[in-house]
Amino acid sequence: MVVVAAIMRRPSFVGREAERALLSDALTDAVAGRGRFIMVTGARGIGKTSLTDAVVKVAEDRGVALAIGRAWPGAGAPPWWIWTEVFEALGESLALPRTLASDEARFACLEEIAQRVRARGAKAPILLVLDDLQDVDTSSLLALTLVARTIARLGVLVVATLPDPDPSPPESAVLIAALRREATSIRLEGLGLA
Numbered sequence: 406m407v408v409v410a411a412i413m414r415r416p417s418f419v420g421r422e423a424e425r426a427l428l429s430d431a432l433t434d435a436v437a438g439r440g441r442f443i444m445v446t447g448a449r450g451i452g453k454t455s456l457t458d459a460v461v462k463v464a465e466d467r468g469v470a471l472a473i474g475r476a477w478p479g480a481g482a483p484p485w486w487i488w489t490e491v492f493e494a495l496g497e498s499l500a501l502p503r504t505l506a507s508d509e510a511r512f513a514c515l516e517e518i519a520q521r522v523r524a525r526g527a528k529a530p531i532l533l534v535l536d537d538l539q540d541v542d543t544s545s546l547l548a549l550t551l552v553a554r555t556i557a558r559l560g561v562l563v564v565a566t567l568p569d570p571d572p573s574p575p576e577s578a579v580l581i582a583a584l585r586r587e588a589t590s591i592r593l594e595g596l597g598l599a
């Protein structure tokens with residue numbers, strides 16, 4: 406019974422060989438100091454989060470440090486929430502202001518996040534998973550853009566997920582569209598299982 410319960414909790418992952426190979430190669434790149442940013446898109450329930458779980462497993466097997474941030478789907482999460490989760494998973498605390506008096510103050514926060522990610526990637530390779538970008542606040546999306554633009558020579562792989570079509574509010578959708586231009590995209594289709 407214990408075995409059955411374990412199997413039911415973690416149903417085995419099937420297929421997606423090409424996508425897993427792409428992510429595995431991206432992790433190899435990051436370990437070699439070539440940072441990558443990958444966005445996994447596709448319909449709700451198609452398997453985006455499951456694919457990120459698969460790359461997390463590869464990272465664990467290779468001894469690569471990792472952190473997972475999952476966006477909060479409801480109202481009420483403070484700004485920077487997903488980055489707070491990421492740094493908590495890395496054993497660091499992130500204390501940024503919740504309200505910002507100016508664009509310069511916001512940029513200083515973005516740079517603090519990006520600088521900390523770069524510092525980690527300069528020490529040892531890391532995998533960061535950011536799940537469900539549609540629920541991420543705009544400041545955190547901007548921070549991700551700065552991260553994506555500044556990790557090319559560091560040991561950082563960032564994998565983010567986003568439903569397709571993108572259900573984000575307009576102020577986020579415009580930032581996500583810009584973010585997609587920084588990313589290697591993986592678009593998931595159905596598994597085609599009978």
Ligand SMILES: Nc1ncnc2c1ncn2[C@@H]1O[C@H](COP(=O)(O)OP(=O)(O)O)[C@@H](O)[C@H]1O
Binds near residue numbers: 418452
């Ligand atoms: N490659 C796969 N092999 C087996 N089950 C999968 C696979 N991809 C997704 N699933 C299952 O389908 C369901 C939805 O997947 P999920 O990754 O949560 O989708 P999404 O994040 O795209 O909404 C989950 O129950 C998951 O276990």
Ligand SMILES: [Mg+2]
Binds near residue numbers: 455536537566
């Ligand atoms: Mg998901």
